[in-house]
Amino acid sequence: MPLLSLRYLVQRLEDKVGEAVRLLRDELGDDKVITDPNVVMLYSREPDGLAHQANAVVFPSTPDEVSRVVATSYSYEVPIYPQGSSSSLSGNAVPLKGGLVLSLERMSSILDVSLADSVADVEPGVRIDDLNVELSKVGYMFPVDPASQAVATVGGAINNGAGGMRGAKYGTMRDWVNGLEVVLADESGTRLWLGCRTVKCREGYDLVRLIVGSEGTLAVVTRAALRIAPLPEKVVTALAFFDDIGSLMKAYMAIKTSRVQPYIAEFMDAPTVRLASQAVSLPFEASSNMFLVSLESTPESSERHLRWLEGVMRSSGARNVYTADNDKDAEPLYQLRRSLFPAQVNMFRRPGRPFQLLIEDIVVPPSRVPEAIRELRALDDKYGLTSSLGGHIGDGNLHPAIGFDPTDPESTKVALQWFDDVVDIALRLGGAVSAEHGIGVIKREALRRAVGDRQLELMRSIKAAFDPRGILNPGKLF
Template identity: 40%
Template sequence: MDDLIERLRAGLPAEALITDPDVTVSYGRDMAGFCAAGTPAVVVLPRTVEQVRHVMRTATALRVPVVPQGARTGLSGAANASDGCIVLSLLRMDRILEISPVDRIAVVEPGVVNADLSRAVGELGLAYPPDPSSWESCTIGGNIGTASGGLCCVKYGVTAEYVLGLEVVLADGRLLNTGRRTAKGVAGYDLTRLFVGSEGSLGIVVKAVLALRPKPPAQLVLGAEFPSAAAACAAICAVMERGHTPSLLELMDRTTVRAVNATTGMGLPETTEALLLCAFDTPDPAADLAAVGELCRAAGATEVVPADTPAESELLLQARRSALPALESLSTATMIDDVCVPRSRLGEMIEGTARIAEKYGLTIGVCAHAGDGNTHPVVCFDQHDPEESRRARESFDAIMALGLELGGTITGEHGVGVLKKEWLARELGPVGLEMQRGIKAAFDPLNILNPGKLF
């Protein structure tokens, strides 16, 4: 360890190194529960690409694992430290290097906070659409690492669709440029997409070229109450089948609604079994909401309330953004699932989750990016009760099994990390797993980049 610290010091300023164990331990894990985390040997906070390259050259020479981190808002354990590793925190690489309204791109470092980028491009009449619920704190590097989504994905798509090019430091310290700045480009294999969602296991992203869109009009939101999740899902299917393109289509079940009320005092309707939020940012959002309102009533909605102003709409959206912390307040611990199913199977997924909650005697609240079929069942339990913790883990696995059974995937946007390693193998199958491990070996033959994650 002394040799490691001395070699790192040779190419880093003193303020970039943290060796105090009382401090380094705080970099040990992200926000996922039930995930093992080790003790890092050192934390490095670089400000330049050359400093990152020095870290990777040192790690390769000494065969020391490196765990890249952003804001540690992840929910799969992908940023958890391993024993004796270098934690490479990219938070200080937080510059927006360029915004081009003509080319509609932004060039950023990995530590840029999602909301900061959105506000910066918004001042120029542009938008960076991906907006995870943690957008006020999560970083672009972390978003790229987990291929994150957000509330607006139903219309605008996920992070992968906005990453045009990357600058990546490889495991041995070499610098790789992928992708392009142009609107088109098909030269060679698409290595850019390969790094998106790789959870820091193939290289360290140090710069990203991101696509931007013109800033859309302010959206209006409709809230619809339903007597059952099945009725709400029928409305969702009708909205998509009729060709509507909402900017947001979100669902909260009764447990989630009550939790949000308890923590925020928003006064959402607690008599509803499912609350659907639908938004449009079209030239005439009121007309689109009226059409969707009719579809909701036809599907059995007991109440349909369109917002009249963007301010009212923002209040409804704040309720949805508050869902996760509200559910976390119900118990000492939560496990947050991230199962995505075809939209046509969404009702079965939510009803099946309710049966799982009853079987295991647990509170499981569900919020969902309903337009994508991406559900987030949140298992609430007492982590100090071994029996309840066991049931929580089993229910979590049962939810993932249900998702695969319905033709879905174990993760729509949170990633695999440590939490879902076994389930990734089941979803990919032996041939798929072999190919993915081969890609990992090609980029990281010594297995020093975020080892123990994904596979």
């Protein structure tokens, strides 16, 4: 495209954004429409280092205000980027093409919790941790627990189709959203209730699950009826260290083929364990491959379950096994796994050099995890780098990670080649290019490779039906 017409387009967008901002200031008030570039920058970046400056951030506090923002954006054809806490890791919320960040942080009320209905009605800005604090008071939980749950919001988790440590047993967001209120990208910002308050719900096509995982590209979520579950009576935990991955996988298979569905089954490989253990003070030796398993149990059965779990670990060749039959004792056993993200940051940071963390999020059928690990490790040799490796082994979700210098073309090139190779491994082993982080910006090409043009064509038709002017989170997925 000639430079002049590109400049014209940019100028035209800025004019339109300017008009939209003026109109929204009139309608919502100055405190809800922020254009200060420093504030806007805070809302324009992700923890993975991806950033792109938006023109303004809008903070609606009611569904009706969301309607007005969307309607205005629609009529001026201004892009909007729905945003929770912006803790996503694939560029899912980055305002790639300028326009308005639509922050849902001022819509953060837990509206109702009904144990009889097993439902929590919440606004999208509620943090998952805050919801779980409230639910734990009545013995319930919201089981989807992304590692970022301290900041991650319900709305972000819905749009991102998030998973978490309990995914092996409890699945992901798609299994825990009964109904959604959304605002559509049309001239009046139509508010629609999709799905039901009940789990069972057969009302035509399942538009709820079309929104879950759509990364903000189809509609703006303004309210959710979430399914909740009772906390288990008892949870028992074993943390084991294995000198070789093969023995660890043997233990994993023994558990899976014994009619036991782990509540949590987490894994970190030896180099990552060594690094993570330096970041925290642990009451045990941590140097080899880590396998952390929790099982749901009952007070009367916990001893048997725990002895069995310990036995599986030892007979599979564990070097050390540490166990806990209550939450307090289990806490230190989880510390190592919880320090995975900071450990990865430490592992790759070089003093005085720009640095970006690239966390992969592939998933393979659990039976293929040993091959996946072998092939991922072989990439280290191929590219002369040391990756970190951990993940939710119970559901085959691996998070290999590397760091690179985004200002150095050679470092960036190697990182992107590694990234492509990791995706290849996932697809070759019958897995998927993303388990829980989504496509965002960084996996658009990987998505095309995974699903092919015909399937993308169907997805594009759906996008066009929901968002005919393409104003919702443009540049993501496709």
